Amino acid sequence: MNDNFTLYDLKVEVIATDKPMVCSHKAGDYFLVEGENLVFPQTHSFSMYSLAALLPLLPAKQRPLQGNDWMLSDSLIACPDPNCGAKFRITRIRKRIQSHGKCTAVPIGEEHLQPEDFRQMD
Numbered sequence: 001m002n003d004n005f006t007l008y009d010l011k012v013e014v015i016a017t018d019k020p021m022v023c024s025h026k027a028g029d030y031f032l033v034e035g036e037n038l039v040f041p042q043t044h045s046f047s048m049y050s051l052a053a054l055l056p057l058l059p060a061k062q063r064p065l066q067g068n069d070w071m072l073s074d075s076l077i078a079c080p081d082p083n084c085g086a087k088f089r090i091t092r093i094r095k096r097i098q099s100h101g102k103c104t105a106v107p108i109g110e111e112h113l114q115p116e117d118f119r120q121m122d
């Protein structure tokens with residue numbers, strides 16, 4: 001049985017604005033989201049406060065979304081420090097095929113809502 005599903009790998013990049021940054025960010029700093037892993041190929045540090053603000057959004061941005069979903073259109077996230085001008089751009093950079101069986105020990109169940117179930121709720 002094919003148990004594949006698709007996620008997007010993400011790039012999260014620091015974007016400068018006209019307001020100064022007060023945290024340790026540097027414009028262009030970035031990390032990647034590959035499956036369940038955060039990868040820091042270019043920087044050895046990243047603000048834990050910014051990371052805390054970004055983490056809840058990343059699993060949703062990894063998944064296919066409905067065209068009208070704000071989670072699809074909104075990809076600029078402000079730094080949680082109200083005095084800091086940094087923003088973070090979340091970009092989908094590639095698709096990654098995942099196997100359900102390699103991600104969890106919980107079997108695929110028929111009781112879970114499927115994408116077509118959401119169309120009936122509209």
Ligand SMILES: [Zn+2]
Binds near residue numbers: 085086
């Ligand atoms: Zn900041």
